[in-house]
Amino acid sequence: MNRIIKPESLHLQAYNIIKKGILEGNYQPSERMIEAKMADQLGISRGPVREAFRMLSQDGLLTYNDGFVRVYQPAVQDVVEIFQCRESLETLAISLAITNISHEEMEQLSNNLTETAIASDHNSGIELGKLDQQFHDIIINASKNKQLIELLEVIRTKIHYMRNSMVNGEFYPSFVEEHERIYRLLLERNGAEAVKIMKVHIKKGLDGVLQHINS
Amino acid sequence: MNRIIKPESLHLQAYNIIKKGILEGNYQPSERMIEAKMADQLGISRGPVREAFRMLSQDGLLTYNDGFVRVYQPAVQDVVEIFQCRESLETLAISLAITNISHEEMEQLSNNLTETAIASDHNSGIELGKLDQQFHDIIINASKNKQLIELLEVIRTKIHYMRNSMVNGEFYPSFVEEHERIYRLLLERNGAEAVKIMKVHIKKGLDGVLQHINS
DNA sequence: ATTATATCATATGTCGACAAATTTTTAGTG
DNA sequence: CACTAAAAATTTGTCGACATATGATATAAT
Numbered sequence A, B: 001m002n003r004i005i006k007p008e009s010l011h012l013q014a015y016n017i018i019k020k021g022i023l024e025g026n027y028q029p030s031e032r033m034i035e036a037k038m039a040d041q042l043g044i045s046r047g048p049v050r051e052a053f054r055m056l057s058q059d060g061l062l063t064y065n066d067g068f069v070r071v072y073q074p075a076v077q078d079v080v081e082i083f084q085c086r087e088s089l090e091t092l093a094i095s096l097a098i099t100n101i102s103h104e105e106m107e108q109l110s111n112n113l114t115e116t117a118i119a120s121d122h123n124s125g126i127e128l129g130k131l132d133q134q135f136h137d138i139i140i141n142a143s144k145n146k147q148l149i150e151l152l153e154v155i156r157t158k159i160h161y162m163r164n165s166m167v168n169g170e171f172y173p174s175f176v177e178e179h180e181r182i183y184r185l186l187l188e189r190n191g192a193e194a195v196k197i198m199k200v201h202i203k204k205g206l207d208g209v210l211q212h213i214n215s
Numbered sequence C: 001a002t003t004a005t006a007t008c009a010t011a012t013g014t015c016g017a018c019a020a021a022t023t024t025t026t027a028g029t030g
Numbered sequence D: 001c002a003c004t005a006a007a008a009a010t011t012t013g014t015c016g017a018c019a020t021a022t023g024a025t026a027t028a029a030t
Helices: A010-024 A036-042 A046-059 A076-100 A105-120 A125-142 A146-165 A174-186 A191-213 B010-023 B034-042 B046-059 B077-099 B105-119 B124-141 B146-165 B175-187 B191-213
Strands: A062-067 A068-071 B063-064 B068-071
Touching: A010 A036, A010 A046, A010 A105, A010 A146, A046 A062, A046 B046, A046 B146, A068 B010, A076 A125, A076 A174, A076 A191, A076 B077, A076 B146, A105 A125, A105 A174, A125 A146, A125 A174, A125 B034, A146 B077, A146 B146, A146 B191, A174 A191, B010 B034, B010 B046, B010 B146, B034 B046, B077 B124, B077 B175, B077 B191, B105 B124, B105 B175, B124 B146, B175 B191
Parallel strands: none
Antiparallel strands: A062 A068, B063 B068
16 A cells, blocks of 8 residues: 655755755855745745754754854864764764664675775775765664764764865775774674774864864 | 844744743643644744744754644653763763863852752752752853753753653752762862763763653 | 945845645534 | 534645845945
């Protein structure tokens, strides 16, 4: 029996489209976003766009200053702070994943690693970026903690956005190796060590971003 | 020179009022919330209320199921998950507070402790609840990490809401003592130990809530 | 040329109205 | 009395219109 398909309401579609657009770097940080123009582009009225804007501002992706809507522009301090939060939450994620990860998810990680190796050989920065994100996503979801997944969604979004808008998809070389180590530690169910490597891994990620900003 | 006062826009006022209402337990978990009724009560039109609803649903305080809006009803699993996240983030908060807390904030903590001792003698559960929250808030703000403060705002809100809707302001006896220990460790700048006590403190908090649910 | 003022354009805030979907009530029939 | 069907009421989704505030532009005066 086929279920009835209900189209998503316009404000949700708008939310997802605009969010994706911001993440993909289609808008400049601090660029103004205009309700009416967005509504025209999407072919809908201002109402649903407004709702989407309000949701995005709760996510921290849009800011309301003096009444203008602007795309979030992370300050350097923000980057540091976000990575501190990320470290805290992703170490929780991996310590939970140690016990909760499924066979299927372990396979996904394995596939991710082979693809990462290939992309690394080809020096494809954009591809590496996607695969890095996917690797972390798999682990986060493997934690099976919904509240954590939701919280990290906000962080992930900002990190992803920063990568596309500030750092142009560059990675330090050892990150592939670190992913492989984390994968092996998950296999061995070595939680303490996995947490340790993840901490280092994320700290290096921050260093990479900061270095890129100061140049 | 007096500054010009701009009234907050209606959707923001609505957001704050409704959020406060939910936190104070004026609505039952899973109770339906109706845009038009809320708008009538607040004396405004549905538009701004809708926007407030969308923001609250991003906070996780309202849920949209099949199109109706309901007040968040935490499952037991949610409680566990939220406390796991809280532990992770509040330990980060206190480790940052160790270096960043100001003299003024230390005084606020000190005052909080004397008030807590009094409320504890009087066995005033509601008062203790407020003071407990205040104690943690001071430390969270003392971390000076804006992103962390924002993330914990979501968690705090849910915890506060759970306390009012599920547990009726009961506390285990040793929590006062633990606050005092944490305060002393902050004075001594003993980060490692402070983190340890905070972890235990929050774990006990979860146990208290779970025990209350299973009875 | 520069400053001040007035005019116009643009963008957000707010509202009311209508459409569509869902629930509740009512009425009718076996 | 129970069950079905129809009608009414309720509620969310969406839109367009108007008001207000802010910014930009053009015009005039010194």
